[in-house]
Amino acid sequence: MLIDFFLTLRRHRLPVSLKEHLMLIEAIRDGIIGPDIDAFYLLARAALIKDESLYDRYDLAFAEYFKGVQALTGLTADIPLEWLRRQAELELTPEERAQIEAMGGWEKLMETLRKRLEEQHERHQGGNRMIGTAGTSPFGAFGFNPEGVRIGQDASRHRRAVKVWDQREFRNLDGTAELGTRNIKVALRRLRRFAREGAADELDLEHTISGTARNAGLLDIQMRPERRNAIKVLLFLDIGGSMDDHIRLCEELFSAARSEFKRLEHFYFHNCLYEHVWKDNRRRLSERTRTVDVLNKYGHDHKVIFIGDATMSPYEILQPGGSLEYANEEPGAAWLKRVLDTWPRTVWLNPEPEELWGYRQSVAIIRDLFKGRMFPTTLQGLEQAMKVLSR
């Protein structure tokens, strides 16, 4: 029986391993819990889930395994669409609503959901894991979460108490949440690569000792260079215009990066990269740096991070003279390609919610140029970006 439970968790992309599963079974065999579902919920969580940001996903998986099915079939039967929609308006965040919109609105969504349920019902008569495929279905796209909440409350109509896992108290800890300075620092630390370079100015005690021992007790002092984070980072920040909404986030990101990397250079640009970048936004017209110089000055081993919402008219990227501010001879795309050729480790961080990217043509173009290396500025996105950079 627990094999199915294990597989349900795996399907919800929870990183549970066989070893942990065996540990859980061992714990049950040793009689740590009685026949009590609440206790099982806690025990399985302690044994299988090792990250509080996954608790929410675990709650969903648990709910699905233990009762998702009956509740969902009830949905096709008699829940009025009107009620559902009103609830959704109360409960959903703007991004979630945007996603639903993207799928063709609520009618469309409910229609699909109903159809899917009917299909599945026919396929396994009285079956038990029907919404299993939901992980890849459109409902999975918004984390199943509007339904998850709704269905849980619907169940209480049948005088069933709302369970812990239906309360979803750990939602805030999910890794897709927005960033704080501390979180950013933690994520940036993935980019650490310590190395000893430069002048030997630190006493190497261990080698001095072994060297002295080998010298039969005559002191043999060994020196070595200090251990530093050897990563070199170039930061390109989009500034002004539509980026004004994200100023706080950029500030946080910037201050975190400042304290994390010793060798960090930053440049500003507006909307798209052209002939010039600048280092001080107040003197952006008088003290500009030619992009060519930047390209030539910093070596291939620099990691490059672009931060911008990539929201502009496609002309600004693709057409010569498309810039908002002056007549550029070459299109922004040419400059971006040059950057990508010079520094193979380059990513683009986009502070706009990922769900909205689909509506902006320019985002798609830049994402294409960057070969998909565009990430949202959530904790998860930042970690993915750092992984790409440190490869």
Add this chain to the structure above:
Amino acid sequence: MRFVGSADYVATEDLKLAVNAAITLRRPLLVKGEPGTGKTMLAEQVAATLGLPLLEWHVKSTTKAQQGLYEYDAVSRLRDSQLGDNRVQDISNYIVRGTLWQAFASETPVVLLIDEIDKADIEFPNDLLREIDRMEFHVYETREMVRARHRPLVFITSNNEKELPDAFLRRCFFHYIRFPDRETLAQIVEVHFPGIRKELLREALEAFFEVRDTPGLKKKPSTSELIDWLKLLLAEDISPEVLRSKDRKTIIPPMHGALLKNEQDVHLFERLVFLSRQSR
């Protein structure tokens, strides 16, 4: 052996269950949670209630896994050799036992606390995999195998500064201590200040949660700050009435410096209070 909480430590159901699972299977328990939610206290309390000795290993950024096992004191051996001391013949005289070795060698089972494991280098947990799993290690200098007589009860705390490797996590039970809700918090205060006046406690908790809920705080006050603050309130003999007027968000609670530890936070909080005072 079963942990049921103690008079000095309020443990929630889920925490007790996780502790008992770890104790029964003798697996390490990894505890995470906001600062000040009693992660370190947990190991102390488990040791106290089960009547076992507690060994603590506080990890710092420079701590190496090897230091928990043993260290070879080459410097004193060199000195002894130059002074012609006889002890120098036996290398085991210069092997200094670390916390883990002490735990393994103990005659009775012990509680071992590895505090703030995330402070150390990223490789630190990986270097301890075999030691934690099999409870044994090899001493190179003396060609000796050290095995645990009794598997110690290992408690590991982390503040989430670094991610721990999956291989390490797979070997542990995990518990995330959430910030306590109002009832639990009242219980905790009862434990620290038995017989505290109900009125004062209610008003203080009210004020505390209000401060905690202020949006945009850099560091939210935690349980230990609440305890300190109450200690101050009691010492100054502040009456509940003073706190009550706080409900209307118009005055700053007395001794708020004990709750807010950050200048910007204090500033932000004061500004909000002034704002709501003006808008009245």
